[in-house]
Amino acid sequence: MANSFTFELVSPEQLLVSREITSVVIPGSEGDMTVMADHAPTMATIRPGIVTLAGADGQEDRYVVFGGFADILPDACTVLAESAIHVDAIDAEMIKAQIASAEKAVVEAQHDVQQQKAREFLDQLTTLQGAILPA
Template identity: 40%
Template sequence: MATFKFELVSPERILFSGDVVSVIIPSIEGEMTILAGHAPLVATLKAGIVFAQTDGSNGKEFFVNGGLVEVNQSSTTILAEQGRFIEDVDNVVLDAEILTAETKLVGAQDEEERKRLHDVLVQLREFKGVFADRKAA
């Protein structure tokens, strides 16, 4: 299987850097799978899970909330506004993220910022439901 370089960077640290077979990314345009040799693109991320397939049967999962992904022929880089290892995410973490977004929304002065924060809240609440269903399975 062809591999490519993948990096997932949060403001605090590099969460992953290495060769992967594929990466599934939650963009605001929809979920997308990146494979080796993918056409170049830049997309905005929404709250969700990034799955990096490291070989034919293993992978790693991460939670991201916002940011950008840049894809070129030989590598994919995610610059996440917030990123965590999936095992570090639970309902308490998601509730805190939602509360932070709600607080920012109340204080937002600019209409464009209010719209962005509203969209973030919708994405976080949607993800919290998906996350709860996933934990229950």
């Protein structure tokens, strides 16, 4: 049986999750990463995507996050999300509003670097939309 560790998912509005789990998959800016007990201390930026928790009972729980940071320690992992919601509570209009905001940011970007970051965020949102909403 895998060792458990404490996981917390926090958004500016609330603490969404605080419990013992055996693993979590986090959408890191450099790619998805799986965190388990005794992981090396790490800080990572989060891209829009799905955080998947696995408990000792084998049950999975999924949350959609829209960026943020992960603080990983050997006995704990905290995801500080810019915004987060349980995957069952997400709807098409919410994603469309995020995409519209990102499209506006691309158009209004003042510099090439700012525009590139806005385009990357828009691409990540579009990928997320395809992953969680039916076509």
